Amino acid sequence: MNDPENPDLTNHDSSWTQLTAPDSHFFHRDTSDIFSDFVGNLHASSQSDHHHHPHSLRFGTGLTPTSGVPSSVTTTTLPSTPSSSSSPAAALSVAVTEVSTSNDLPATSSSTEDPTENSTASAAKAPETPKNEKKKAQKRIRQPRFAFMTKSDVDHLEDGYRWRKYGQKAVKNSPFPRSYFRCTNSRCTVKKRVERSSEDPSIVITTYEGQHCHQTTGFPRGGILTAHDPSNFTSHHLLPPPLPDPYYYQELLYQLHRDNTSTYQKKRDNTSSLRLPQSTTEGPAAVSSINPPEEGLLGDIVPQTMRNT
DNA sequence: CGGATTTGACCTGCGC
DNA sequence: GCGCAGGTCAAATCCG
Numbered sequence: 001m002n003d004p005e006n007p008d009l010t011n012h013d014s015s016w017t018q019l020t021a022p023d024s025h026f027f028h029r030d031t032s033d034i035f036s037d038f039v040g041n042l043h044a045s046s047q048s049d050h051h052h053h054p055h056s057l058r059f060g061t062g063l064t065p066t067s068g069v070p071s072s073v074t075t076t077t078l079p080s081t082p083s084s085s086s087s088p089a090a091a092l093s094v095a096v097t098e099v100s101t102s103n104d105l106p107a108t109s110s111s112t113e114d115p116t117e118n119s120t121a122s123a124a125k126a127p128e129t130p131k132n133e134k135k136k137a138q139k140r141i142r143q144p145r146f147a148f149m150t151k152s153d154v155d156h157l158e159d160g161y162r163w164r165k166y167g168q169k170a171v172k173n174s175p176f177p178r179s180y181f182r183c184t185n186s187r188c189t190v191k192k193r194v195e196r197s198s199e200d201p202s203i204v205i206t207t208y209e210g211q212h213c214h215q216t217t218g219f220p221r222g223g224i225l226t227a228h229d230p231s232n233f234t235s236h237h238l239l240p241p242p243l244p245d246p247y248y249y250q251e252l253l254y255q256l257h258r259d260n261t262s263t264y265q266k267k268r269d270n271t272s273s274l275r276l277p278q279s280t281t282e283g284p285a286a287v288s289s290i291n292p293p294e295e296g297l298l299g300d301i302v303p304q305t306m307r308n309t
Numbered sequence: 310c311g312g313a314t315t316t317g318a319c320c321t322g323c324g325c
Numbered sequence: 326g327c328g329c330a331g332g333t334c335a336a337a338t339c340c341g
Contacts, residue, residue, distance in 0.1 A: 165314055167333060180332070184313090193332095 147207040155179070155194055155204055161212060163192055174198035188213050
């Protein structure tokens with residue numbers, strides 16, 4: 001939408017590598033605090049003196065956080081609180097790490113992503129494509145990514161979208177395989193990676209890449225509340241269609257929060273672990289209540305480059 | 310039967 | 326240049 005032909009889209013590989021994590025910090029904590037923390041963080045991100053949370057986690061695949069964060073990397077951190085749940089079941093924590101792609105890649109809607117993905121795919125396969133062309137086209141353009149660390153028994157958390165698994169790979173230095181998912185919406189090129197932390201098997205690292213160009217499909221009611229109640233967001237959040245990422249993250253957080261309050265239910269039924277609440281009073285209310293009047297969650301965890309303004 | 314998942318092969322990028 | 330690891334494809338298989 002913005003500038004699909006953005007020339008900057010070419011030199012991203014190296015940056016991508018950095019973004020993948022060396023400098024990504026993950027924080028896990030009780031989701032009950034996350035909301036407030038998010039809110040707080042939204043307006044007081046400067047109070048990030050907790051960046052080095054003692055419990056901070058990192059990718060197990062050799063992705064170690066360092067103190068030096070490249071300018072190209074924006075890390076959203078959540079202030080720590082000692083209230084982290086001690087119960088393994090209830091200890092549903094989450095950490096959000098925003099890994100913006102190298103160049104100001106405008107994470108716009110599918111219009112920008114499509115060509116990207118296509119080129120990637122064709123480059124990978126396209127048997128009819130000459131090698132030279134392949135090399136040119138193979139310039140991989142990465143989408144902005146967000147990594148969530150969730151303490152959960154369930155690998156694949158419900159997030160309102162439908163995903164199709166397209167691959168699974170063993171990860172080095174990790175006994176747990178990494179699963180690759182793609183949004184089932186043919187027009188949507190969002191990808192998602194799910195893997196368990198090698199350091200803490202109870203932690204699921206979910207990495208999202210790209211932005212959905214459609215609304216969620218798995219939240220029949222409550223959960224989607226964020227989308228149903230635009231007043232909770234800034235107008236520009238709801239803007240056009242291209243993208244409900246803000247909702248998405250809120251939904252995710254909401255689910256996490258809810259999950260945290262109904263752990264047993266989740267433990268019993270993994271398949272429906274993260275379902276929407278029956279009553280829209282509790283969860284949604286919590287979510288909406290934490291929505292800041294301005295940038296809100298989006299403002300903090302979604303880089304401007306990712307917004308479809 | 311259609312859609313989702315599994316899984317081995319292939320491709321690419323990166324470090325040595 | 327080579328090998329390794331990550332990421333993706335697509336045929337085979339599974340499942341509702």
